[in-house]
Amino acid sequence: xxxxxxxxxxxxxxxxxxxxxxxxxxxxxxxxxxLPGVVMPHLIDLFNPxxxxxxxxxxxxxxxxxxxxxxxxxxxxxxxxxxxSRRPVVGGSIGKAxxxxxxxxxxxxxxxEAKGEYVPFDPSITSEIAIPILAQRRLSTEEGVVALILLSxxxxxxxxxxxxxxxxxxxxxxxxxxxxxxxKELKExxxxxxxxxxxxxxxxxxxxxxxxxxxxxxxxxxxxxxxxLYNELDNSLVIxxxxxxxxGEEVISFESLDRRVMKCSECLSGEVVNSKKPKVFTRxxxxxxxxxxxxxRQFGLxxxxxxxxxxxxxxxxxxxxxxxxxxxxxxxEEANESLVRYISPLANIIRLAYLLFEEDLxxxxxxxxxxxxxxxxxxxSWDSLAKMIRDRMKCAGCSIFLAEADGLLYLxxxxxxxxxxxxxAVVYEPSQGLTGTAFKQGDPIIYYSEAKEQYSGTHISxxxxxxxxxxxxxxxxxxLDRAGHPIGVIRCNNKEETPARHVGRFTKEDVLxxxxxxxxxxxxxxxxxxxREREKERERSLNSxxxxxxxxxxxxxxxIEWLEYHLDVWKSPEEWDKDRVLLKLSDxxxxxxxxxxxVTSLGRFDEKIRIKKRDVSLIQLxxxxxxxxxxxxxxxxxxxxxxxxxxxxxxxxxxxxxxxxYNLLRNAVKYSDPKEQYKLIDIYISAKELDHFVLSFSDxxxxxxxxxxxxxxxxxxxxxxxxxxxxxxxxxxxxFCRSIMKKHGGQISVDPNSLSKPTTFHLRFPRWR
Amino acid sequence: MxxxxxxxxxxxxxxxxxxxxxMKKKGIEVIPVTRVPDVFPQLERMSDSIDLIILDIIMPPExxxxxxxxxxxxxxxxxxLKEIRDRYKSIPIIIVSVxxxxxxxxxxxxxxxxxxxxxxxxxxxxxxxxxxxxLRNKQ
Numbered sequence: 001x002x003x004x005x006x007x008x009x010x011x012x013x014x015x016x017x018x019x020x021x022x023x024x025x026x027x028x029x030x031x032x033x034x035l036p037g038v039v040m041p042h043l044i045d046l047f048n049p050x051x052x053x054x055x056x057x058x059x060x061x062x063x064x065x066x067x068x069x070x071x072x073x074x075x076x077x078x079x080x081x082x083x084x085s086r087r088p089v090v091g092g093s094i095g096k097a098x099x100x101x102x103x104x105x106x107x108x109x110x111x112x113e114a115k116g117e118y119v120p121f122d123p124s125i126t127s128e129i130a131i132p133i134l135a136q137r138r139l140s141t142e143e144g145v146v147a148l149i150l151l152s153x154x155x156x157x158x159x160x161x162x163x164x165x166x167x168x169x170x171x172x173x174x175x176x177x178x179x180x181x182x183x184k185e186l187k188e189x190x191x192x193x194x195x196x197x198x199x200x201x202x203x204x205x206x207x208x209x210x211x212x213x214x215x216x217x218x219x220x221x222x223x224x225x226x227x228x229l230y231n232e233l234d235n236s237l238v239i240x241x242x243x244x245x246x247x248g249e250e251v252i253s254f255e256s257l258d259r260r261v262m263k264c265s266e267c268l269s270g271e272v273v274n275s276k277k278p279k280v281f282t283r284x285x286x287x288x289x290x291x292x293x294x295x296x297r298q299f300g301l302x303x304x305x306x307x308x309x310x311x312x313x314x315x316x317x318x319x320x321x322x323x324x325x326x327x328x329x330x331x332x333e334e335a336n337e338s339l340v341r342y343i344s345p346l347a348n349i350i351r352l353a354y355l356l357f358e359e360d361l362x363x364x365x366x367x368x369x370x371x372x373x374x375x376x377x378x379x380x381s382w383d384s385l386a387k388m389i390r391d392r393m394k395c396a397g398c399s400i401f402l403a404e405a406d407g408l409l410y411l412x413x414x415x416x417x418x419x420x421x422x423x424x425a426v427v428y429e430p431s432q433g434l435t436g437t438a439f440k441q442g443d444p445i446i447y448y449s450e451a452k453e454q455y456s457g458t459h460i461s462x463x464x465x466x467x468x469x470x471x472x473x474x475x476x477x478x479x480l481d482r483a484g485h486p487i488g489v490i491r492c493n494n495k496e497e498t499p500a501r502h503v504g505r506f507t508k509e510d511v512l513x514x515x516x517x518x519x520x521x522x523x524x525x526x527x528x529x530x531x532r533e534r535e536k537e538r539e540r541s542l543n544s545x546x547x548x549x550x551x552x553x554x555x556x557x558x559x560i561e562w563l564e565y566h567l568d569v570w571k572s573p574e575e576w577d578k579d580r581v582l583l584k585l586s587d588x589x590x591x592x593x594x595x596x597x598x599v600t601s602l603g604r605f606d607e608k609i610r611i612k613k614r615d616v617s618l619i620q621l622x623x624x625x626x627x628x629x630x631x632x633x634x635x636x637x638x639x640x641x642x643x644x645x646x647x648x649x650x651x652x653x654x655x656x657x658x659x660x661x662y663n664l665l666r667n668a669v670k671y672s673d674p675k676e677q678y679k680l681i682d683i684y685i686s687a688k689e690l691d692h693f694v695l696s697f698s699d700x701x702x703x704x705x706x707x708x709x710x711x712x713x714x715x716x717x718x719x720x721x722x723x724x725x726x727x728x729x730x731x732x733x734x735x736f737c738r739s740i741m742k743k744h745g746g747q748i749s750v751d752p753n754s755l756s757k758p759t760t761f762h763l764r765f766p767r768w769r
Numbered sequence: 770m771x772x773x774x775x776x777x778x779x780x781x782x783x784x785x786x787x788x789x790x791x792m793k794k795k796g797i798e799v800i801p802v803t804r805v806p807d808v809f810p811q812l813e814r815m816s817d818s819i820d821l822i823i824l825d826i827i828m829p830p831e832x833x834x835x836x837x838x839x840x841x842x843x844x845x846x847x848x849x850l851k852e853i854r855d856r857y858k859s860i861p862i863i864i865v866s867v868x869x870x871x872x873x874x875x876x877x878x879x880x881x882x883x884x885x886x887x888x889x890x891x892x893x894x895x896x897x898x899x900x901x902x903x904l905r906n907k908q
Binding site: 540543546550553591632 | 783787
């Protein structure tokens, strides 16, 4: 360029046109990678150098590598390629430009070389200019030299001041173009990143994690990124996902890592769990606490940054370890904070996923319930339940243990690893083995085969015995009843290692989920056993009812048969055995009465009982009832004494009251103790209260078991003593009495002091005035 | 005279008296046993003179069996049946009960050689006919 080219006191028109072409590039959309090829022809056109090169920062190698060059004849020379296709960050004009972040002009190579500000790469070069391109680095907010343009001239005059100004202008235009492209690229990456995390709300956490790490690695270019979930239970970090799946030729799996479970106190990332702030760990090869040294060596990982995954409450859910491409010095505090911001959505994803799990569990309730009622065989029900839990927990095996009356844990249902028949009868003492310990200690247990020293002791060997040592990870939680007492244990073995890259390790969240499942199991168990119990009860009641009706009917038909026969045999009235005929008739009357009682007590008798209160004579009522039961009582040698009935009259429904009295009397006769020598039923009144009197029936029968004094008044409930000596019985009689008493404004109760013998029933009636 | 042991917790009731009275008139003497614990002492004394046993199924097990073993007393007779068969191989047994026949019961009947099964209510003449039929078949 010569001075003669100057026109109008400014730049020559040719130059202006060329500059304009460069400026036009600002508006063009262009990839950073394609930039050297786009801008270099313009610069060569503008400054006409003999040798030119565009170097870009190689973050991985920490130097600058050639991205575009001119002319090919020069650069294709082998010795030039070997020496100058890459440039170190220090030394020469390049080093100075990087350091000063300003353009460097070398017009006197010999002098500059002596000062170390020039590296001779061709002896004929007389002047050189290095233009730095500055941009924000990937991890830091500070600007750095991301690219460098080198223009050299041979045997020509030096770069004039004006030329230098023009180069400066061109340099800032290239800078603008570069930063435009960078901003666009960053924006796109951020959008992609945000999209990747918003679309990932699914139950499949592992694929969510995978997508997240992939997007994060795009945003912050990293050699290796791993997600470790924090396990509050044993203060450990467990790897859950990583990216990429392949480094170079090497396929990465969880097994590639030295450690997949790390105690927080024994690893570098553990510091981040507690401090809740990101931290850069440099020179990891020299640290004793670094957990994956051979993995890092193999893949050339020298430093990493640990970023905590914090939820809205500031709780640490996990840690993401990034090995970014570049220098650890590039990471400043601000950059760290932006990393935390990038990672924070992950906490929401995790939380949301667990919420979804919980919602999903509500549906599980129905499924569990159905499966528990589906099979007649309880074992099959429990096994199916275990299978459902296994599928939900995505693990290899599940076992459900329940404690029985002997205080031992019995394997109720199982699937997977230990589902072989010999293990069906596994019984644990409540402090033996992991299962026994989980039952006894209350806190859930999480066990990893890697961390076996944590759970050393007899129960581990016991455990190994049962599982042949196959389990890598186990969680155990208690099943609690409503009152919070342990009734059993659920155990899950081996989180699955699937192609979706499940880590094969349970984490705290799994434990929480299993605890929720345990709650459902407890509730389903109590409900289904209640239903089963009821069904049994109902069946028993129906059988009893059948018997209760058949028995008196049989009695009646028996007598009819007898009478028919004898009416035929007895030729004249004199032969009649009048007493026996009367006895039969009275028994028939009693039997029909029985049928009446049973029929009345069927169904919801509460609604059926209609009370018509009249003035009745208590003594008369009691006498009638006594007459009804007299034969049976006499046969059993039981005396009935009606004593001290000084309340002679009361208000009530004669028939219904008779049913109550008859019922109590009949019970007293029926449940009389066969071993008792002297049998007596005592009926008496006490009236200590002004407005009430109490009619009591006392007997020396078989008694009522303590704790059953309320239950016996419930429908279909019978005292256990009664059931023991007299299997028939509907369990309706006393419930029936209670209803009638209520309708009379009274109460029926068992004297608590008389639970063994004699048993006394009190009927409390309001006094009639 | 045919001698029959009638095991039923209601064997001493008035209604049963009618039945036994009629049975006697048809040539069958009934030895009523009302309590389970009395069954075997009674049998030991007179096993030689008893031609047949009639068993009720639902009976209070009292202290002789547990409630669990007898399904709450509803299968006391089955337990008795097994035990009688254990000790007395040849005495014919007729079961009388309200319980309907189930597959399991049928299996029990064949296993323990039950001669007949009568469903309650059963008249005196039905019992007499069954006894005579069983004893005839035995000869």
